Amino acid sequence: MKRLILICVFLFLLFTGFIDAPVQSLKPGSLSLRLRLVFDGKPLNLNNALYTDEHGDTLSIDACRFYLSNIVLTNQTQLIYREPYSYHLVDAEDSVSQVIQLDRVPGGSFSELRFLIGVDSLANVSGAMDGALDPIKGMYWAWNTGYINAKLTGRSPSCNTLHHAFEFHIGGYLPPCQTLRTVVLKIPVIKPNQEQIVSLNVDVGTWFTQVDLHKTNSVLLPCTEAMRLADNYQRMFSVITE
Amino acid sequence: MKKTRLFYRVSGILALLTCILAFAGTDTPVKFNAPRGWPKPRYDFSNNPLTLHGFELGRELFYDPFLSSDSSTSCSSCHLSFTAFTHADHKLSHGIQGLVGTRNSPVLINLAWNTSFMWDGGVNNLEVQAINPLTNPVEMNSKLEDVINKLQRTAKYRKLFYRAFNDSIITSKRLLKALAQFTGNLVSCNSKYDSVMRHERDVHFTAREENGYELFKKNCATCHREPLFTNNKFENIGLPLDSVLRDVGRMKVTNDPADSLTFKVPTLRNVEYSAPYFHDGRVNKLKDVIDHYTTGIVESRTLSKELRRKIILSHDEQKDLLVFLKTLTDKSFLYNVQFRQNRVPD
Numbered sequence: 001m002k003r004l005i006l007i008c009v010f011l012f013l014l015f016t017g018f019i020d021a022p023v024q025s026l027k028p029g030s031l032s033l034r035l036r037l038v039f040d041g042k043p044l045n046l047n048n049a050l051y052t053d054e055h056g057d058t059l060s061i062d063a064c065r066f067y068l069s070n071i072v073l074t075n076q077t078q079l080i081y082r083e084p085y086s087y088h089l090v091d092a093e094d095s096v097s098q099v100i101q102l103d104r105v106p107g108g109s110f111s112e113l114r115f116l117i118g119v120d121s122l123a124n125v126s127g128a129m130d131g132a133l134d135p136i137k138g139m140y141w142a143w144n145t146g147y148i149n150a151k152l153t154g155r156s157p158s159c160n161t162l163h164h165a166f167e168f169h170i171g172g173y174l175p176p177c178q179t180l181r182t183v184v185l186k187i188p189v190i191k192p193n194q195e196q197i198v199s200l201n202v203d204v205g206t207w208f209t210q211v212d213l214h215k216t217n218s219v220l221l222p223c224t225e226a227m228r229l230a231d232n233y234q235r236m237f238s239v240i241t242e
Numbered sequence: 243m244k245k246t247r248l249f250y251r252v253s254g255i256l257a258l259l260t261c262i263l264a265f266a267g268t269d270t271p272v273k274f275n276a277p278r279g280w281p282k283p284r285y286d287f288s289n290n291p292l293t294l295h296g297f298e299l300g301r302e303l304f305y306d307p308f309l310s311s312d313s314s315t316s317c318s319s320c321h322l323s324f325t326a327f328t329h330a331d332h333k334l335s336h337g338i339q340g341l342v343g344t345r346n347s348p349v350l351i352n353l354a355w356n357t358s359f360m361w362d363g364g365v366n367n368l369e370v371q372a373i374n375p376l377t378n379p380v381e382m383n384s385k386l387e388d389v390i391n392k393l394q395r396t397a398k399y400r401k402l403f404y405r406a407f408n409d410s411i412i413t414s415k416r417l418l419k420a421l422a423q424f425t426g427n428l429v430s431c432n433s434k435y436d437s438v439m440r441h442e443r444d445v446h447f448t449a450r451e452e453n454g455y456e457l458f459k460k461n462c463a464t465c466h467r468e469p470l471f472t473n474n475k476f477e478n479i480g481l482p483l484d485s486v487l488r489d490v491g492r493m494k495v496t497n498d499p500a501d502s503l504t505f506k507v508p509t510l511r512n513v514e515y516s517a518p519y520f521h522d523g524r525v526n527k528l529k530d531v532i533d534h535y536t537t538g539i540v541e542s543r544t545l546s547k548e549l550r551r552k553i554i555l556s557h558d559e560q561k562d563l564l565v566f567l568k569t570l571t572d573k574s575f576l577y578n579v580q581f582r583q584n585r586v587p588d
Binding site: 124126128135140142143 | 289290364366367368369370373374385386414415417418419422495497
């Protein structure tokens with residue numbers, strides 16, 4: 001009977017990912033995710049650089065910030081690694097935020113990287129948080145509680161607004177206005193016992209897919225337009241293969 | 243007369259003793275005791291371990307106008323302990339420079355049981371509620387970051403945060419958790435109604451109170467559910483839309499037309515002292531509130547289904563209901579010295 005319980009506990013732990021698969025017995029290492037922010041392939045420079053979006057609007061970007069959270073590595077069938085307390089605020093203005101270091105990643109091969117753009121609903125209802133989730137970071141709505149999952153602001157002559165500004169603050173964690181998006185990327189198989197780097201392109205141009213800045217230039221509340229923009233930036237990431 | 247005075251003196255001393263015992267010598271954890279028979283509190287103190295010093299820090303912050311941009315306005319400016327933590331005589335409250343808000347400041351009672359905050363339920367957790375008044379331009383008009391930096395520069399707060407969190411580094415998380423230790427402990431559970439429900443010796447409803455209670459159960463208790471006297475839901479109680487603010491209530495949060503003109507059902511505990519009433523304080527007297535429910539309901543698409551059936555009360559019945567509502571007054575709450583400003587020297 002005792003043995004049966006032990007087996008059950010072991011299976012439960014294995015199933016829930018508390019124990020890594022036995023094949024992963026190699027030494028843990030580290031993995032850095034390096035994010036390269038670009039606009040349509042060109043390096044992203046804030047404020048003065050001019051870009052042209054899919055619709056043909058000329059624009060510049062003042063600020064680009066987003067949460068990258070719940071990072072997971074798998075070998076497509078098995079969870080290999082789940083980053084503990086995985087919340088990162090990536091900011092185009094802060095190069096340090098564009099490198100995410102994952103420590104104690106188990107040795108062994110994995111080929112898939114998964115993460116969320118935004119903050120999961122549990123964190124959204126858990127009260128006062130710190131670190132990347134500290135409300136002083138300016139990515140938090142106090143009145144209608146919730147994290148802003150991603151922010152993009154800039155200017156374009158196409159915007160009939162004060163100073164030709166456009167503002168996208170994308171949030172919303174409650175159905176039917178959820179803007180949390182999952183990203184799944186195939187990455188080159190990582191060899192064990194090494195310090196590894198995975199470089200990702202983050203193409204801000206994807207935000208503007210089928211967006212006419214003349215019509216859509218201020219999205220500051222959860223719902224329809226926010227969902228559409230979230231669908232757009234879900235496609236922001238791609239793996240750079242050297 | 244003498245008897246009454248003696249009664250107040252004795253009950254005052256008893257209340258004080260209870261508080262002293264409850265908090266005696268406690269550097270160490272204080273237990274949050276939910277009154278017997280009440281539902282489980284929604285706010286989870288296990289994620290914000292309650293201590294005497296945490297509570298005291300929260301209270302100090304609550305009463306300190308230093309937290310506002312011009313050091314003029316504190317939380318207590320609009321939430322006064324003697325009036326169940328609402329703003330007496332103010333339909334709408336004013337913050338810095340006399341700027342006026344858009345809603346009647348709500349009572350702060352039994353917040354640990356609230357499932358949401360604000361008249362429209364826009365806030366989902368007690369801890370983050372305080373960010374709103376702190377940062378609202380017509381309330382305290384601060385930036386959270388500035389508040390933290392300001393507090394960090396004072397020796398007094400470095401000391402108080404150290405006592406509460408074993409660390410003098412002030413963060414927004416600690417600020418908000420400390421405030422929640424204070425506001426989450428504003429529990430009112432010692433009204434005459436509670437004594438009667440607990441079958442305490444020699445406490446009975448009068449015949450009129452008893453009749454009022456029966457009328458209450460029949461006409462009001464679906465929404466103002468005992469023992470908290472709210473069901474935490476949102477209802478349109480048939481108030482005509484005001485022409486100035488045109489406040490549609492919860493719909494602002496949900497964008498759902500079904501929520502148009504609905505507002506949070508407020509608790510009725512200490513309602514005798516929490517005038518003015520309704521989300522915009524449009525009514526001053528409790529009697530006028532009952533008048534609204536009996537004769538003032540405006541029909542609309544989203545009118546509460548509980549109010550589609552007319553509430554008919556005779557003149558005497560209205561008086562009895564009023565008498566019952568006054569049994570929800572809890573003097574040990576309103577005059578609790580632990581809830582008042584206890585200034586910590588700078």
